[in-house]
Amino acid sequence: MDRGKVASILTVVAVIAALVVASALPAVAQRPIVTINKLSSPAGSGHPEAWQLIGSLLAKKHPWLRLNVQETSGYFFNLKAMIEDPWRYKDTMAGIEFYGLSVARTGRADFPAGLKNFKPTVLIYDSVWSYYLITPNPEVKTLYDLKGKRLITGLKGGTTGQSAISAVEAAGLKDHTRIEFITFARQIDAMNDGLGDAVWVFTPGNAVTHNYTGPIMITEAKASGKPYRAVGVPAEVIKKMKDSGLDVFPLTTPRDILDRPGPITVIGIVGGTLVDATFPEDVAYELTKFVVQNAQEIAESAKWFRYW
Incomplete structure (x- = not known):
């Protein structure tokens, strides 16, 4: 047998041997899909919309991590x-x-037993949130002017609605102001239909640059053609809330969200995406890394995330 044929046979034998050895080795298992459930907030706030974008990007780019966003x-x-x-x-x-x-x-409100076994751990900080009034009503110049009037705010299940209750109580208006709890997407419609005298709103923003953006109620207020303006929160009201144990602080903005001259003093509250301390560390790392690595693409499609 000539050398060429011998070489060919040896090559075939070597390939077969390699395949046999490879088949005997344990296969590298593909990690099964891991789905994180994200509890967000009502539509119109910008939160579920932005997180749904991240979920779409994960499905396209990540081999095993997925996101289920729940409004x-x-x-x-x-x-x-x-x-x-x-x-x-x-x-x-x-x-x-x-x-x-x-x-x-x-132990207030619906939390008589406190946090129980939940050990809150910050996964991602959102930023500082600002809470204050907007109104087209010339009679409402301060929070105290809501005496005998109607205040529209967010749902009771949210910080916007709950902080409105606390601010009204701290201002001594608990028995003198009617609060209407309405989802974000309907608040300005309700105002324009005459159902309220002011809206207690929130806006996300960068606490360092003071660059603020507006959720749907700000956008609709600007587009309504009515003379909406921002009304700040008196410093003594914020102090009273803080002294009672609430995690709030005064924040002065260089301009208000409606692009009118500032400054105004608003209630500042820090927010974030939290997990329990027992949440899988490797999953938390993968998600955080993904958000950081894709921050530019996220920011281009979800304005809210530009302020991280």
Whole structure:
């Protein structure tokens, strides 16, 4: 047999041997799909919309991490769910603000047992949220002018609705102001239909640059053609809230969100995406890394995330 044929036979034998050896080795298992449940907030806030974008990007780019975004009535609902449902610890992250944590720790409202076994751990900081009034009503110049009037705010399950209750109480208006709890997407319509005299709103922003953006109620107020303006919160009201154990602080903005001359003083509250301390660390790392690595693409499509 000539050398060429011998070489060919040896090559075939070597390939077969390699295949046999390879088949005997344990296969590298592909990690099964891991789905994180994200408790967000009502549509119109910008939160579920932005997180749905991240979920879409994960499905396109990540081999095993997925995101299930759940619209909720707000951050208070999310905190309640994390406290009452320990089964969520292993796969759920929730939008929660420190204001809500302070309410729970002091045993107020719907949290008589405090945080129970929930050990809140910050996965991603959102930023500082600002809370204040907007109104086209010339009679409402300060929070105190809401005496005998109607205030529209967010749902009771959210920080916006709950902080409105606290601010009204701190201003001594509990028995003198009617509060209407309406989802974000309907607030300005309700105002323009004559159902309220002012709206208690929130806006996300960068606490360092003071660059603020507006959720749907700000956008609609600007587009309404009515003379909406921002009304700040008196410093003594914020101090009274803080002294009672609530995690709030005064924040002065260089301009208001409606692009009118500032400054105004608003209630500042820090918010974020929180998990329980037992949440899988490798999953938390993968998600955080993905957000950082894709921050530019996220920012281009979801304006809210430009302020991280």
